[in-house]
Amino acid sequence: MDKAVTPAPTVGKTIELIDINRIMHDIPHRYPFLMLDRVVDLVLDTSAVGIKNVSVNENFFIGHFPNHPVMPGVLIVESMAQTAAVLVVETLGPDAAGKLVYFMSIEGAKFRRPVVPGDQLRIHIVKQRNRGNVWRFHAVARVDGVAVAEATYSAMIRDRALPA
Secondary structure: OOOOOOOOOOOOOEEEEEOHHHHHHHOOOOOOOOOOOEEEEEEOOOEEEEEEEOOOOOHHHHOOOOOOOOOOHHHHHHHHHHHHHHHHHHHHOHHHOOOEEEEEEEEEEEEOOOOOOOOEEEEEEEEEEEEOOEEEEEEEEEEOOEEEEEEEEEEEEEOOOOOO
16 A cells, blocks of 8 residues: 655745644744744745744743843744744654754844833744755844844754653
């Protein structure tokens, strides 16, 4: 009997909305380190926009900074990476779900203004290139249309190591 083959996604196909359940299917991150609430306007193999609703209830605000809550820049970059990971998995198709996407480099990171509770990050990701399992992206995070952070980074997609 022939085995069913999943067709490769159509490059350039647009997915208008990826909800939290599909994000958690695509990437292994979970609370308190899931830094993405939804992905909109994903164009396979090209770009995506991630949404992170920043709430005062985030656990990192307890210590960053008491009485003056600011989202840590490294977590904004992590939100960028998770958006890119969803783009990679959606582009590669069902066989890539749950794989791990590891940072290899982060370049030119700039933080333009603090992100505070009540802000909604819109993380604009553009794939610059990929060779094999290594992908390169440029990202700009915006609040109310104003750039608050940006970075260029490379990541490698790998299978999860099986428990010993």
